[in-house]
Amino acid sequence: MISTEARCPFQHSSATVDAESAERSAASSPSGVTAPVVDDLDFQAMSRDPYPTYDRLRTEAPIAWVPQLNKYLVTSYSACHAIEQEQHVFSANVSTATMTRAIGAQPMLRKDDPEHAADRAPINPVLRPKSIKDVWAPVFAANAEKYLDELASRGPAQADLNDHYAAPLAAQNLADLLGLKGVSVDQVRTWSQAFIAGMGNVLDDSAIWERCEAAVSECDEQLAELIPFYQLHPDASMISALSNSGLPLENTAANVKLTISGGMNEPQHMVTNMVWCLQHRSDQRQAALSDTALWPAVFDEAVRLHSPIGMYPRETTTDTVLEGIELPAGAGVGVVVGSANRDESHFGPGSSVFDLFRPKKPHMAFGSGVHLCAGHWAAKAAIGQIAVPKLYARFPDLRLDSARPAHWDGWVFRGLSNLPVTWN
16 A cells, blocks of 8 residues: 555664654654655565566655665656765665675675775776776686587476576676686575575565575685685786785675675576567567677666666665655665666656667666676676677577476566576
């Protein structure tokens, strides 16, 4: 139910705020109106398909207080973009961040400048386009060929694009880019899945936190060996850059674990997302197969339409007004980019349909502002220019296997958990 009459029961502590306190808080707020309360979200249904809920929220309450999450959800493109332009008001340093708990320390994505910039500076040269092209593209290409062989070995009756290509390829690319020597692809996948589950654990499942703690412990043991090694033997990897940056050990470890989560999750899902989108637009699939110059547009449109990161948190540093809605200081805010990236007011009619010829407009699949994803060039190269084009070059008639169902899952993080494919 969406109520425009109820006052948002936001509080600065875990104690219940009585009516008198809420009235005092409202009286001292900047000029604006109180956000409508949405107290009937079905999170299981959203995990299956969040887009009907997003459509409803953008229409009826694009900035809404959600008591189940103890935060405001922001679903319009304009409001999400505005948040990212004002880091001094909408801080990434979130006091209740699941990300910080999931990886056992505060990474750069949960910091504001100048601390965020200091953590990010060492890895920027590793992830710039020239480094990706000269150093890492050949590595990504060799890895793609390796796992295309694995996919082919499964045969057209048993192949799963996620399990046999997208996930192991993303894990191998990530292990190489980071410099995780002696760590198996399966281990990287296990850590990444645990961290992602924790970052999305907005309902506070204790079993998920136990998985995270185990992954943090195992990863930290590896880093205790790798960091001194790279201090003596530097190379082009991210761990080497961080190890020789002068940053505290805690910062390096936190940012490596951050990269293990997003650095596998997004590329993995973008392989299957692109194939899914092309399967459902045969004309555009044929266009991409006929003109290799279209692959960057395929990647960009697929990441807009099916954003692997669906929501990330911010926290207000002061009383403020966002598009006419009052937000008190210390309020938790969910920036729902999975919704913003389908907002018709920004992308035009048909924004929920894949169209690689859509007029180019900025989206938020990689964030925005100072927190624009540092790895977006690597993802575009590894997946959009290498992994998926090579996939279709090897299997020109690749298609979804209608005899075996595919499964989408998640809304904080969203992707295909499996994608059975076949070919002639």
